[in-house]
Amino acid sequence: MPSVENARQGEGGTREEVGKDDKEAEELEVQVMETRKAKLGADHPSTLTNMANLASTFWNQGRWGEAEKLKVQVMEMSKTKLGADHPNTLTSMANLAFTWSSQGQHEDALALMQDCVEARERVLGPEHPDTLSSLTTVSEWSS
Numbered sequence: 001m002p003s004v005e006n007a008r009q010g011e012g013g014t015r016e017e018v019g020k021d022d023k024e025a026e027e028l029e030v031q032v033m034e035t036r037k038a039k040l041g042a043d044h045p046s047t048l049t050n051m052a053n054l055a056s057t058f059w060n061q062g063r064w065g066e067a068e069k070l071k072v073q074v075m076e077m078s079k080t081k082l083g084a085d086h087p088n089t090l091t092s093m094a095n096l097a098f099t100w101s102s103q104g105q106h107e108d109a110l111a112l113m114q115d116c117v118e119a120r121e122r123v124l125g126p127e128h129p130d131t132l133s134s135l136t137t138v139s140e141w142s143s
Contacts, residue, residue, distance in 0.1 A: 022061055029054040043081040045088065048074050052092060064103055071096045085123045087130070090116055094134055101141065110141045
């Protein structure tokens with residue numbers, strides 16, 4: 001399976017260019033996030049989406065601690081603003097669970113993903129693709 005780096009290099013970028021693109025993306029995402037916070041508020045859904053995107057950029061840069069911190073903020077603010085069962089909140093839960101799993105926090109990751117599965121089954125239904133994806137993840141992490 002090709003790596004993200006190889007895939008991006010296949011698009012014409014060298015490792016140095018990819019790193020430069022990530023830095024430029026981060027700078028733009030921070031600027032957009034700060035503008036959205038100022039204009040819309042820190043808990044506005046558009047601001048939360050931007051914060052989640054910035055967390056993904058941090059993750060891709062290997063800045064796992066910063067990514068985790070931002071993902072926790074997104075999840076907590078989503079619960080408060082949108083509700084614990086809102087699909088965006090459930091996505092933020094799943095994203096945080098993957099972050100914890102990648103950091104070796106397997107018990108916490110599994111528990112959070114199990115909570116996500118229960119909520120997705122209740123809100124989206126047992127056959128929804130997001131529910132099925134989370135169920136698969138729980139199964140893989142449990143074995």
